[in-house]
Amino acid sequence: MxxxxxxxxxxxxxxxxxxxxxxxxxxxxxxxxxxxxxxxxxxxxxxxxxxxxxxxxxxxxxxxxxxxxxxxxxxxxxxxxxxxxxxxxxxxxxxxxxxxxxxxxxxxxxxxxxxxxxxxSAVTAFATALGVEIEAGAGLSLREAADGTAPTGPDRMILFKVTDAPATHEGLLDAGYDVTYGRRLFMEQGETLVTDDPSELADRDYYTLAYAERRDLEVESATAVFTQDGDSAVDPNDDESASDDERE
Ligand SMILES: C[S@@+](CC[C@H](N)C(=O)[O-])C[C@H]1O[C@@H](n2cnc3c(N)ncnc32)[C@H](O)[C@@H]1O
Structure with missing residues:
Protein backbone atom coordinates (compact mmCIF):
# COMPACT_ATOMS: atom_id res chain seq x y z
CA MET A 1 0.00 0.00 0.00
CA SER A 121 2.17 26.64 -1.82
CA ALA A 122 2.79 30.00 -0.16
CA VAL A 123 5.09 30.47 -3.18
CA THR A 124 2.00 30.96 -5.35
CA ALA A 125 -0.66 31.95 -2.79
CA PHE A 126 1.35 35.05 -1.80
CA ALA A 127 0.66 36.67 -5.20
CA THR A 128 -3.11 36.75 -4.72
CA ALA A 129 -2.86 37.67 -1.03
CA LEU A 130 -0.48 40.57 -1.69
CA GLY A 131 -2.18 41.69 -4.93
CA VAL A 132 0.98 41.06 -6.95
CA GLU A 133 1.09 39.84 -10.54
CA ILE A 134 4.08 37.80 -11.69
CA GLU A 135 3.51 38.37 -15.36
CA ALA A 136 4.58 35.91 -18.05
CA GLY A 137 8.32 36.07 -18.69
CA ALA A 138 9.18 37.50 -15.26
CA GLY A 139 11.85 35.88 -13.10
CA LEU A 140 11.03 35.04 -9.48
CA SER A 141 13.42 33.67 -6.87
CA LEU A 142 12.70 31.95 -3.57
CA ARG A 143 15.03 32.74 -0.65
CA GLU A 144 15.09 32.41 3.12
CA ALA A 145 15.43 35.54 5.27
CA ALA A 146 15.53 34.24 8.84
CA ASP A 147 16.90 36.25 11.78
CA GLY A 148 16.99 39.63 10.05
CA THR A 149 19.00 38.55 7.01
CA ALA A 150 18.32 40.27 3.68
CA PRO A 151 19.27 38.26 0.61
CA THR A 152 19.63 40.41 -2.51
CA GLY A 153 20.38 39.96 -6.21
CA PRO A 154 17.32 38.88 -8.23
CA ASP A 155 14.76 41.41 -9.56
CA ARG A 156 11.94 39.73 -7.69
CA MET A 157 12.13 37.52 -4.61
CA ILE A 158 9.82 35.71 -2.25
CA LEU A 159 11.44 35.52 1.14
CA PHE A 160 10.37 32.80 3.57
CA LYS A 161 10.93 32.67 7.34
CA VAL A 162 10.97 36.44 7.85
CA THR A 163 11.39 36.29 11.62
CA ASP A 164 12.86 39.80 12.11
CA ALA A 165 11.01 41.98 9.60
CA PRO A 166 12.45 45.38 10.70
CA ALA A 167 16.08 44.19 10.27
CA THR A 168 15.35 42.40 6.97
CA HIS A 169 13.53 45.52 5.74
CA GLU A 170 16.53 47.76 6.36
CA GLY A 171 18.82 45.52 4.32
CA LEU A 172 16.36 45.26 1.43
CA LEU A 173 15.66 48.99 1.35
CA ASP A 174 19.41 49.76 1.24
CA ALA A 175 19.78 47.34 -1.66
CA GLY A 176 17.04 49.13 -3.65
CA TYR A 177 13.96 46.94 -3.16
CA ASP A 178 10.31 47.73 -2.48
CA VAL A 179 8.97 45.19 -0.01
CA THR A 180 5.53 43.93 1.00
CA TYR A 181 4.96 41.49 3.84
CA GLY A 182 2.32 38.83 4.36
CA ARG A 183 1.60 37.08 7.63
CA ARG A 184 -0.67 34.05 8.04
CA LEU A 185 -2.03 34.32 4.50
CA PHE A 186 -5.11 32.18 3.81
CA MET A 187 -4.80 30.76 7.32
CA GLU A 188 -7.69 30.01 9.64
CA GLN A 189 -5.44 30.18 12.68
CA GLY A 190 -4.30 33.66 13.71
CA GLU A 191 -4.76 37.01 12.04
CA THR A 192 -3.87 37.64 8.40
CA LEU A 193 -1.79 40.77 7.88
CA VAL A 194 -0.55 42.32 4.63
CA THR A 195 1.59 45.43 5.03
CA ASP A 196 4.61 47.32 3.74
CA ASP A 197 5.35 48.66 7.23
CA PRO A 198 7.74 46.30 9.05
CA SER A 199 7.03 47.92 12.43
CA GLU A 200 3.61 46.21 12.31
CA LEU A 201 5.49 42.89 12.26
CA ALA A 202 7.95 43.58 15.06
CA ASP A 203 6.81 40.48 16.96
CA ARG A 204 8.19 37.21 15.63
CA ASP A 205 5.77 34.99 13.74
CA TYR A 206 7.25 32.14 11.70
CA TYR A 207 4.36 32.31 9.20
CA THR A 208 5.59 35.56 7.69
CA LEU A 209 6.91 36.04 4.17
CA ALA A 210 8.01 39.00 2.10
CA TYR A 211 7.83 39.90 -1.56
CA ALA A 212 10.71 42.12 -2.68
CA GLU A 213 10.89 43.80 -6.08
CA ARG A 214 13.63 46.06 -7.41
CA ARG A 215 12.47 49.66 -7.25
CA ASP A 216 13.66 50.43 -10.78
CA LEU A 217 12.17 47.29 -12.36
CA GLU A 218 10.57 47.85 -15.76
CA VAL A 219 7.66 45.57 -16.55
CA GLU A 220 7.46 44.44 -20.15
CA SER A 221 4.05 43.04 -20.95
CA ALA A 222 1.86 43.49 -24.04
CA THR A 223 -1.04 44.86 -22.03
CA ALA A 224 1.25 47.11 -19.95
CA VAL A 225 1.03 49.59 -22.86
CA PHE A 226 -2.73 50.15 -22.47
CA THR A 227 -3.54 53.84 -22.28
CA GLN A 228 -6.64 55.32 -20.70
CA ASP A 229 -8.44 55.59 -24.05
CA GLY A 230 -7.25 52.13 -25.06
CA ASP A 231 -5.45 53.38 -28.20
CA SER A 232 -2.40 51.17 -27.85
CA ALA A 233 -4.26 48.12 -26.65
CA VAL A 234 -2.78 44.83 -27.80
CA ASP A 235 -5.08 41.83 -27.59
CA PRO A 236 -2.94 38.77 -26.73
CA ASN A 237 -5.50 36.60 -28.55
CA ASP A 238 -4.50 38.36 -31.77
CA ASP A 239 -1.09 36.72 -31.56
CA GLU A 240 -1.59 33.99 -34.14
CA SER A 241 1.73 32.36 -33.28
CA ALA A 242 0.56 31.59 -29.72
CA SER A 243 -0.95 28.13 -29.23
CA ASP A 244 -4.05 27.53 -27.07
CA ASP A 245 -1.83 26.15 -24.28
CA GLU A 246 0.26 29.32 -24.18
CA ARG A 247 -2.90 31.36 -23.55
CA GLU A 248 -3.87 29.42 -20.38
C1 LIG B 1 9.19 25.72 5.95
S1 LIG B 1 8.36 26.83 4.85
C2 LIG B 1 7.00 25.82 4.35
C3 LIG B 1 6.51 26.16 2.98
C4 LIG B 1 5.36 25.29 2.54
N1 LIG B 1 5.77 23.92 2.33
C5 LIG B 1 4.71 25.83 1.27
O1 LIG B 1 4.81 25.19 0.20
O2 LIG B 1 4.08 26.88 1.35
C6 LIG B 1 7.61 27.93 5.98
C7 LIG B 1 7.67 29.38 5.52
O3 LIG B 1 6.76 29.55 4.46
C8 LIG B 1 6.08 30.79 4.59
N2 LIG B 1 4.64 30.51 4.72
C9 LIG B 1 4.06 29.30 4.61
N3 LIG B 1 2.73 29.41 4.71
C10 LIG B 1 2.46 30.72 4.89
C11 LIG B 1 1.26 31.47 5.05
N4 LIG B 1 0.06 30.86 5.04
N5 LIG B 1 1.35 32.81 5.21
C12 LIG B 1 2.55 33.42 5.21
N6 LIG B 1 3.73 32.76 5.06
C13 LIG B 1 3.68 31.43 4.89
C14 LIG B 1 6.64 31.49 5.81
O4 LIG B 1 7.67 32.39 5.39
C15 LIG B 1 7.23 30.33 6.60
O5 LIG B 1 8.33 30.75 7.39
Missing amino acids: TLYGVGLGPGESDLVTVRGKRVLENADVVYSPGRLSRSVALEHVPEERIGDLEFPMTRDEETLRTAWKAAAAEIAPNAREGDVAFVTLGDPNVYSTFGHLRRTLEAFHPDVDLEIVPGV
Missing part, protein backbone atom coordinates in the same frame (compact mmCIF):
# COMPACT_ATOMS: atom_id res chain seq x y z
CA THR A 2 1.09 3.62 0.03
CA LEU A 3 2.35 6.57 2.05
CA TYR A 4 0.88 9.78 0.64
CA GLY A 5 2.60 13.09 1.26
CA VAL A 6 -0.32 15.49 1.14
CA GLY A 7 0.07 19.25 0.74
CA LEU A 8 -2.70 21.00 2.66
CA GLY A 9 -2.25 24.46 1.17
CA PRO A 10 -1.59 27.60 3.22
CA GLY A 11 -3.99 26.87 6.08
CA GLU A 12 -7.64 27.39 5.12
CA SER A 13 -9.31 23.99 5.06
CA ASP A 14 -11.12 24.62 1.76
CA LEU A 15 -7.80 25.24 0.00
CA VAL A 16 -6.97 21.54 0.33
CA THR A 17 -7.17 20.06 -3.18
CA VAL A 18 -9.97 17.67 -4.15
CA ARG A 19 -7.37 14.90 -4.49
CA GLY A 20 -5.80 15.73 -1.13
CA LYS A 21 -9.21 15.59 0.56
CA ARG A 22 -9.98 12.21 -1.03
CA VAL A 23 -6.64 10.77 0.13
CA LEU A 24 -7.20 12.06 3.68
CA GLU A 25 -10.71 10.63 3.79
CA ASN A 26 -9.47 7.19 2.67
CA ALA A 27 -6.26 6.98 4.72
CA ASP A 28 -6.14 4.61 7.69
CA VAL A 29 -3.87 7.00 9.62
CA VAL A 30 -3.03 10.66 8.99
CA TYR A 31 0.22 11.95 10.52
CA SER A 32 1.01 15.62 10.95
CA PRO A 33 4.28 17.30 11.95
CA GLY A 34 2.71 20.23 13.83
CA ARG A 35 -0.26 21.93 15.44
CA LEU A 36 -1.36 23.96 12.40
CA SER A 37 -1.26 21.13 9.87
CA ARG A 38 -3.05 18.94 12.42
CA SER A 39 -5.88 21.45 12.81
CA VAL A 40 -6.36 21.70 9.02
CA ALA A 41 -6.31 17.89 8.72
CA LEU A 42 -8.94 17.67 11.47
CA GLU A 43 -11.39 19.49 9.19
CA HIS A 44 -11.29 16.45 6.90
CA VAL A 45 -10.44 13.51 9.18
CA PRO A 46 -11.89 12.42 12.54
CA GLU A 47 -9.47 12.74 15.46
CA GLU A 48 -9.25 8.97 16.02
CA ARG A 49 -7.51 8.59 12.63
CA ILE A 50 -4.84 11.21 13.41
CA GLY A 51 -1.52 9.54 14.30
CA ASP A 52 0.90 10.68 16.98
CA LEU A 53 4.45 11.70 16.16
CA GLU A 54 6.90 13.50 18.45
CA PHE A 55 9.22 16.12 16.99
CA PRO A 56 11.75 17.90 19.22
CA MET A 57 12.10 21.69 18.89
CA THR A 58 15.77 21.69 17.96
CA ARG A 59 18.16 22.32 15.09
CA ASP A 60 20.64 19.76 16.40
CA GLU A 61 21.18 17.47 13.41
CA GLU A 62 21.77 14.29 15.40
CA THR A 63 18.60 14.81 17.47
CA LEU A 64 16.63 15.53 14.28
CA ARG A 65 17.94 12.40 12.54
CA THR A 66 16.95 10.31 15.57
CA ALA A 67 13.45 11.83 15.61
CA TRP A 68 12.92 11.25 11.87
CA LYS A 69 14.18 7.67 12.17
CA ALA A 70 11.63 7.09 14.93
CA ALA A 71 8.88 8.73 12.85
CA ALA A 72 9.75 6.59 9.81
CA ALA A 73 9.79 3.44 11.98
CA GLU A 74 6.27 4.29 13.24
CA ILE A 75 4.88 5.13 9.78
CA ALA A 76 6.51 2.39 7.64
CA PRO A 77 4.62 -0.68 8.99
CA ASN A 78 1.28 1.13 8.66
CA ALA A 79 2.14 2.14 5.07
CA ARG A 80 2.97 -1.49 4.22
CA GLU A 81 -0.36 -2.74 5.54
CA GLY A 82 -2.61 0.09 4.38
CA ASP A 83 -2.77 3.65 3.05
CA VAL A 84 -1.44 6.38 5.30
CA ALA A 85 -0.94 10.12 4.81
CA PHE A 86 1.62 12.58 6.11
CA VAL A 87 0.36 16.15 5.79
CA THR A 88 2.30 19.39 5.51
CA LEU A 89 1.21 22.97 5.04
CA GLY A 90 1.66 24.28 1.50
CA ASP A 91 3.32 21.82 -0.86
CA PRO A 92 5.24 18.75 0.39
CA ASN A 93 8.15 19.44 -1.97
CA VAL A 94 8.70 23.12 -1.16
CA TYR A 95 10.77 23.93 1.95
CA SER A 96 8.92 21.13 3.69
CA THR A 97 9.40 18.66 6.53
CA PHE A 98 8.15 15.96 4.17
CA GLY A 99 11.64 15.90 2.60
CA HIS A 100 13.09 14.64 5.91
CA LEU A 101 10.57 11.82 6.01
CA ARG A 102 11.06 10.88 2.35
CA ARG A 103 14.85 10.71 2.72
CA THR A 104 14.63 8.70 5.95
CA LEU A 105 12.19 6.22 4.41
CA GLU A 106 14.36 5.84 1.32
CA ALA A 107 17.36 5.08 3.57
CA PHE A 108 15.74 2.71 6.09
CA HIS A 109 12.44 1.50 4.56
CA PRO A 110 12.98 1.61 0.79
CA ASP A 111 10.14 -0.85 0.11
CA VAL A 112 7.47 1.68 1.20
CA ASP A 113 5.57 3.10 -1.79
CA LEU A 114 5.39 6.88 -1.84
CA GLU A 115 3.03 9.18 -3.65
CA ILE A 116 2.84 12.95 -3.35
CA VAL A 117 -0.27 15.10 -3.64
CA PRO A 118 0.80 18.67 -4.40
CA GLY A 119 -0.69 21.52 -2.42
CA VAL A 120 -1.19 25.25 -2.91
Whole structure:
Protein backbone atom coordinates (compact mmCIF):
# COMPACT_ATOMS: atom_id res chain seq x y z
CA MET A 1 0.00 0.00 0.00
CA THR A 2 1.09 3.62 0.03
CA LEU A 3 2.35 6.57 2.05
CA TYR A 4 0.88 9.78 0.64
CA GLY A 5 2.60 13.09 1.26
CA VAL A 6 -0.32 15.49 1.14
CA GLY A 7 0.07 19.25 0.74
CA LEU A 8 -2.70 21.00 2.66
CA GLY A 9 -2.25 24.46 1.17
CA PRO A 10 -1.59 27.60 3.22
CA GLY A 11 -3.99 26.87 6.08
CA GLU A 12 -7.64 27.39 5.12
CA SER A 13 -9.31 23.99 5.06
CA ASP A 14 -11.12 24.62 1.76
CA LEU A 15 -7.80 25.24 0.00
CA VAL A 16 -6.97 21.54 0.33
CA THR A 17 -7.17 20.06 -3.18
CA VAL A 18 -9.97 17.67 -4.15
CA ARG A 19 -7.37 14.90 -4.49
CA GLY A 20 -5.80 15.73 -1.13
CA LYS A 21 -9.21 15.59 0.56
CA ARG A 22 -9.98 12.21 -1.03
CA VAL A 23 -6.64 10.77 0.13
CA LEU A 24 -7.20 12.06 3.68
CA GLU A 25 -10.71 10.63 3.79
CA ASN A 26 -9.47 7.19 2.67
CA ALA A 27 -6.26 6.98 4.72
CA ASP A 28 -6.14 4.61 7.69
CA VAL A 29 -3.87 7.00 9.62
CA VAL A 30 -3.03 10.66 8.99
CA TYR A 31 0.22 11.95 10.52
CA SER A 32 1.01 15.62 10.95
CA PRO A 33 4.28 17.30 11.95
CA GLY A 34 2.71 20.23 13.83
CA ARG A 35 -0.26 21.93 15.44
CA LEU A 36 -1.36 23.96 12.40
CA SER A 37 -1.26 21.13 9.87
CA ARG A 38 -3.05 18.94 12.42
CA SER A 39 -5.88 21.45 12.81
CA VAL A 40 -6.36 21.70 9.02
CA ALA A 41 -6.31 17.89 8.72
CA LEU A 42 -8.94 17.67 11.47
CA GLU A 43 -11.39 19.49 9.19
CA HIS A 44 -11.29 16.45 6.90
CA VAL A 45 -10.44 13.51 9.18
CA PRO A 46 -11.89 12.42 12.54
CA GLU A 47 -9.47 12.74 15.46
CA GLU A 48 -9.25 8.97 16.02
CA ARG A 49 -7.51 8.59 12.63
CA ILE A 50 -4.84 11.21 13.41
CA GLY A 51 -1.52 9.54 14.30
CA ASP A 52 0.90 10.68 16.98
CA LEU A 53 4.45 11.70 16.16
CA GLU A 54 6.90 13.50 18.45
CA PHE A 55 9.22 16.12 16.99
CA PRO A 56 11.75 17.90 19.22
CA MET A 57 12.10 21.69 18.89
CA THR A 58 15.77 21.69 17.96
CA ARG A 59 18.16 22.32 15.09
CA ASP A 60 20.64 19.76 16.40
CA GLU A 61 21.18 17.47 13.41
CA GLU A 62 21.77 14.29 15.40
CA THR A 63 18.60 14.81 17.47
CA LEU A 64 16.63 15.53 14.28
CA ARG A 65 17.94 12.40 12.54
CA THR A 66 16.95 10.31 15.57
CA ALA A 67 13.45 11.83 15.61
CA TRP A 68 12.92 11.25 11.87
CA LYS A 69 14.18 7.67 12.17
CA ALA A 70 11.63 7.09 14.93
CA ALA A 71 8.88 8.73 12.85
CA ALA A 72 9.75 6.59 9.81
CA ALA A 73 9.79 3.44 11.98
CA GLU A 74 6.27 4.29 13.24
CA ILE A 75 4.88 5.13 9.78
CA ALA A 76 6.51 2.39 7.64
CA PRO A 77 4.62 -0.68 8.99
CA ASN A 78 1.28 1.13 8.66
CA ALA A 79 2.14 2.14 5.07
CA ARG A 80 2.97 -1.49 4.22
CA GLU A 81 -0.36 -2.74 5.54
CA GLY A 82 -2.61 0.09 4.38
CA ASP A 83 -2.77 3.65 3.05
CA VAL A 84 -1.44 6.38 5.30
CA ALA A 85 -0.94 10.12 4.81
CA PHE A 86 1.62 12.58 6.11
CA VAL A 87 0.36 16.15 5.79
CA THR A 88 2.30 19.39 5.51
CA LEU A 89 1.21 22.97 5.04
CA GLY A 90 1.66 24.28 1.50
CA ASP A 91 3.32 21.82 -0.86
CA PRO A 92 5.24 18.75 0.39
CA ASN A 93 8.15 19.44 -1.97
CA VAL A 94 8.70 23.12 -1.16
CA TYR A 95 10.77 23.93 1.95
CA SER A 96 8.92 21.13 3.69
CA THR A 97 9.40 18.66 6.53
CA PHE A 98 8.15 15.96 4.17
CA GLY A 99 11.64 15.90 2.60
CA HIS A 100 13.09 14.64 5.91
CA LEU A 101 10.57 11.82 6.01
CA ARG A 102 11.06 10.88 2.35
CA ARG A 103 14.85 10.71 2.72
CA THR A 104 14.63 8.70 5.95
CA LEU A 105 12.19 6.22 4.41
CA GLU A 106 14.36 5.84 1.32
CA ALA A 107 17.36 5.08 3.57
CA PHE A 108 15.74 2.71 6.09
CA HIS A 109 12.44 1.50 4.56
CA PRO A 110 12.98 1.61 0.79
CA ASP A 111 10.14 -0.85 0.11
CA VAL A 112 7.47 1.68 1.20
CA ASP A 113 5.57 3.10 -1.79
CA LEU A 114 5.39 6.88 -1.84
CA GLU A 115 3.03 9.18 -3.65
CA ILE A 116 2.84 12.95 -3.35
CA VAL A 117 -0.27 15.10 -3.64
CA PRO A 118 0.80 18.67 -4.40
CA GLY A 119 -0.69 21.52 -2.42
CA VAL A 120 -1.19 25.25 -2.91
CA SER A 121 2.17 26.64 -1.82
CA ALA A 122 2.79 30.00 -0.16
CA VAL A 123 5.09 30.47 -3.18
CA THR A 124 2.00 30.96 -5.35
CA ALA A 125 -0.66 31.95 -2.79
CA PHE A 126 1.35 35.05 -1.80
CA ALA A 127 0.66 36.67 -5.20
CA THR A 128 -3.11 36.75 -4.72
CA ALA A 129 -2.86 37.67 -1.03
CA LEU A 130 -0.48 40.57 -1.69
CA GLY A 131 -2.18 41.69 -4.93
CA VAL A 132 0.98 41.06 -6.95
CA GLU A 133 1.09 39.84 -10.54
CA ILE A 134 4.08 37.80 -11.69
CA GLU A 135 3.51 38.37 -15.36
CA ALA A 136 4.58 35.91 -18.05
CA GLY A 137 8.32 36.07 -18.69
CA ALA A 138 9.18 37.50 -15.26
CA GLY A 139 11.85 35.88 -13.10
CA LEU A 140 11.03 35.04 -9.48
CA SER A 141 13.42 33.67 -6.87
CA LEU A 142 12.70 31.95 -3.57
CA ARG A 143 15.03 32.74 -0.65
CA GLU A 144 15.09 32.41 3.12
CA ALA A 145 15.43 35.54 5.27
CA ALA A 146 15.53 34.24 8.84
CA ASP A 147 16.90 36.25 11.78
CA GLY A 148 16.99 39.63 10.05
CA THR A 149 19.00 38.55 7.01
CA ALA A 150 18.32 40.27 3.68
CA PRO A 151 19.27 38.26 0.61
CA THR A 152 19.63 40.41 -2.51
CA GLY A 153 20.38 39.96 -6.21
CA PRO A 154 17.32 38.88 -8.23
CA ASP A 155 14.76 41.41 -9.56
CA ARG A 156 11.94 39.73 -7.69
CA MET A 157 12.13 37.52 -4.61
CA ILE A 158 9.82 35.71 -2.25
CA LEU A 159 11.44 35.52 1.14
CA PHE A 160 10.37 32.80 3.57
CA LYS A 161 10.93 32.67 7.34
CA VAL A 162 10.97 36.44 7.85
CA THR A 163 11.39 36.29 11.62
CA ASP A 164 12.86 39.80 12.11
CA ALA A 165 11.01 41.98 9.60
CA PRO A 166 12.45 45.38 10.70
CA ALA A 167 16.08 44.19 10.27
CA THR A 168 15.35 42.40 6.97
CA HIS A 169 13.53 45.52 5.74
CA GLU A 170 16.53 47.76 6.36
CA GLY A 171 18.82 45.52 4.32
CA LEU A 172 16.36 45.26 1.43
CA LEU A 173 15.66 48.99 1.35
CA ASP A 174 19.41 49.76 1.24
CA ALA A 175 19.78 47.34 -1.66
CA GLY A 176 17.04 49.13 -3.65
CA TYR A 177 13.96 46.94 -3.16
CA ASP A 178 10.31 47.73 -2.48
CA VAL A 179 8.97 45.19 -0.01
CA THR A 180 5.53 43.93 1.00
CA TYR A 181 4.96 41.49 3.84
CA GLY A 182 2.32 38.83 4.36
CA ARG A 183 1.60 37.08 7.63
CA ARG A 184 -0.67 34.05 8.04
CA LEU A 185 -2.03 34.32 4.50
CA PHE A 186 -5.11 32.18 3.81
CA MET A 187 -4.80 30.76 7.32
CA GLU A 188 -7.69 30.01 9.64
CA GLN A 189 -5.44 30.18 12.68
CA GLY A 190 -4.30 33.66 13.71
CA GLU A 191 -4.76 37.01 12.04
CA THR A 192 -3.87 37.64 8.40
CA LEU A 193 -1.79 40.77 7.88
CA VAL A 194 -0.55 42.32 4.63
CA THR A 195 1.59 45.43 5.03
CA ASP A 196 4.61 47.32 3.74
CA ASP A 197 5.35 48.66 7.23
CA PRO A 198 7.74 46.30 9.05
CA SER A 199 7.03 47.92 12.43
CA GLU A 200 3.61 46.21 12.31
CA LEU A 201 5.49 42.89 12.26
CA ALA A 202 7.95 43.58 15.06
CA ASP A 203 6.81 40.48 16.96
CA ARG A 204 8.19 37.21 15.63
CA ASP A 205 5.77 34.99 13.74
CA TYR A 206 7.25 32.14 11.70
CA TYR A 207 4.36 32.31 9.20
CA THR A 208 5.59 35.56 7.69
CA LEU A 209 6.91 36.04 4.17
CA ALA A 210 8.01 39.00 2.10
CA TYR A 211 7.83 39.90 -1.56
CA ALA A 212 10.71 42.12 -2.68
CA GLU A 213 10.89 43.80 -6.08
CA ARG A 214 13.63 46.06 -7.41
CA ARG A 215 12.47 49.66 -7.25
CA ASP A 216 13.66 50.43 -10.78
CA LEU A 217 12.17 47.29 -12.36
CA GLU A 218 10.57 47.85 -15.76
CA VAL A 219 7.66 45.57 -16.55
CA GLU A 220 7.46 44.44 -20.15
CA SER A 221 4.05 43.04 -20.95
CA ALA A 222 1.86 43.49 -24.04
CA THR A 223 -1.04 44.86 -22.03
CA ALA A 224 1.25 47.11 -19.95
CA VAL A 225 1.03 49.59 -22.86
CA PHE A 226 -2.73 50.15 -22.47
CA THR A 227 -3.54 53.84 -22.28
CA GLN A 228 -6.64 55.32 -20.70
CA ASP A 229 -8.44 55.59 -24.05
CA GLY A 230 -7.25 52.13 -25.06
CA ASP A 231 -5.45 53.38 -28.20
CA SER A 232 -2.40 51.17 -27.85
CA ALA A 233 -4.26 48.12 -26.65
CA VAL A 234 -2.78 44.83 -27.80
CA ASP A 235 -5.08 41.83 -27.59
CA PRO A 236 -2.94 38.77 -26.73
CA ASN A 237 -5.50 36.60 -28.55
CA ASP A 238 -4.50 38.36 -31.77
CA ASP A 239 -1.09 36.72 -31.56
CA GLU A 240 -1.59 33.99 -34.14
CA SER A 241 1.73 32.36 -33.28
CA ALA A 242 0.56 31.59 -29.72
CA SER A 243 -0.95 28.13 -29.23
CA ASP A 244 -4.05 27.53 -27.07
CA ASP A 245 -1.83 26.15 -24.28
CA GLU A 246 0.26 29.32 -24.18
CA ARG A 247 -2.90 31.36 -23.55
CA GLU A 248 -3.87 29.42 -20.38
C1 LIG B 1 9.19 25.72 5.95
S1 LIG B 1 8.36 26.83 4.85
C2 LIG B 1 7.00 25.82 4.35
C3 LIG B 1 6.51 26.16 2.98
C4 LIG B 1 5.36 25.29 2.54
N1 LIG B 1 5.77 23.92 2.33
C5 LIG B 1 4.71 25.83 1.27
O1 LIG B 1 4.81 25.19 0.20
O2 LIG B 1 4.08 26.88 1.35
C6 LIG B 1 7.61 27.93 5.98
C7 LIG B 1 7.67 29.38 5.52
O3 LIG B 1 6.76 29.55 4.46
C8 LIG B 1 6.08 30.79 4.59
N2 LIG B 1 4.64 30.51 4.72
C9 LIG B 1 4.06 29.30 4.61
N3 LIG B 1 2.73 29.41 4.71
C10 LIG B 1 2.46 30.72 4.89
C11 LIG B 1 1.26 31.47 5.05
N4 LIG B 1 0.06 30.86 5.04
N5 LIG B 1 1.35 32.81 5.21
C12 LIG B 1 2.55 33.42 5.21
N6 LIG B 1 3.73 32.76 5.06
C13 LIG B 1 3.68 31.43 4.89
C14 LIG B 1 6.64 31.49 5.81
O4 LIG B 1 7.67 32.39 5.39
C15 LIG B 1 7.23 30.33 6.60
O5 LIG B 1 8.33 30.75 7.39
